[in-house]
Amino acid sequence: MEPVFHSIGVSRLRIGVDGEGVTTLAAGHGCPLRCRYCLNPQCFRSTKPLRTYTVQELLREVSIDDLYFQATGGGIVFGGGEPLLYADFIHAFRQACPAEWKLSLESSLAVDRKELVKVVNDLDFFLIDIKDMNPEIYQAYTGRDNQKVLLNLEYLVHAADPEHVCIRIPLIEGFNTEKDQEKSRDILRNMGFIKFDLFRYDTGRGKEKYGNQSDTGKDDHGSQRLR
């Protein structure tokens, strides 16, 4: 059966936010995590994706910016949601798209390793959002444990060129501290990763999309905040 991509949006002409060059972000629907301040909560709150693409359909749509991709070393960034839910699609897309395009992945790695294995050789760059390496902080923020993430990190550091992997470590208000960020970086450095992006996560942006919590009458995730 032909793989399809259930999308929550395709965002064109992105510069300086999703890796190098001019990029188009194709965001996938669905995610195994329930992050407290998810940037794209529509990936699990909406009952249906915005649009479903076949490989050829997505290729046709994003090819409009082929000139920019080639000129700047950019291409397609698969995000979401969790793009590794569409590993088969990404693999098929790689076979179909121009070889000059760079394909990147923005992922939390919170999936079975077999999904990552399917695409590790198809991707030029990995942007990994690790949340925090502390399992308690991770559980509190995402509502899930980080066992799959750890297994995938161990695989990725050997399967991919660490120069092409950037681990993003957010400072999340109410969940971790700068010391936690640095601890996470130290752990990842010992694993063999060399590129990091420590940043303060804009929880306000996620809150904007969530709307007023009082409308729903309850906290959506039941996630626990640490003292």
Next chain:
Amino acid sequence: MNGKDKCRILKDIRRQIAEHNDIEWVVSECSHKGNCKGTCPKCESEVRQLERELSLRRKLGKAVAITGVSAACVAGLTGCSLEDVADFGQEIVDNIRDIAQNLKGDPGYVDPDPYQLEGDVPYIVYPDDDLSGLIAPYEEPVEDEIVEEPVEVLH
């Protein structure tokens, strides 16, 4: 980076591609007011025009240079160089809001996205959306269900 900056960068890229391929590139000044995401009809038509010129060069057997000609244009603007997204974003938001305040109501005004964050896509709410935390049908099955616990307020 606001829409005008993005538009200027994309214009530069088009100009560089034209220069690298000896294409005479004379474009008229854009009269669009307000911020632009680089997808307005004028920008799109310039890209199509450039593509036609490059295609013509290929048909005439001439070399065409595209790959990497404008990499320097966007080098150094990667997200990994942003140390403090919140402060950076707020400055952009304030800047855009000032511009928006003066331009709203102008014909052709495009309401700009305050700022782009990595992985951020516009949120479209469907009329029949259940906003009470419905789990999407496309996720992997979860082995352990979350047990709701009271949220502790940090002091």
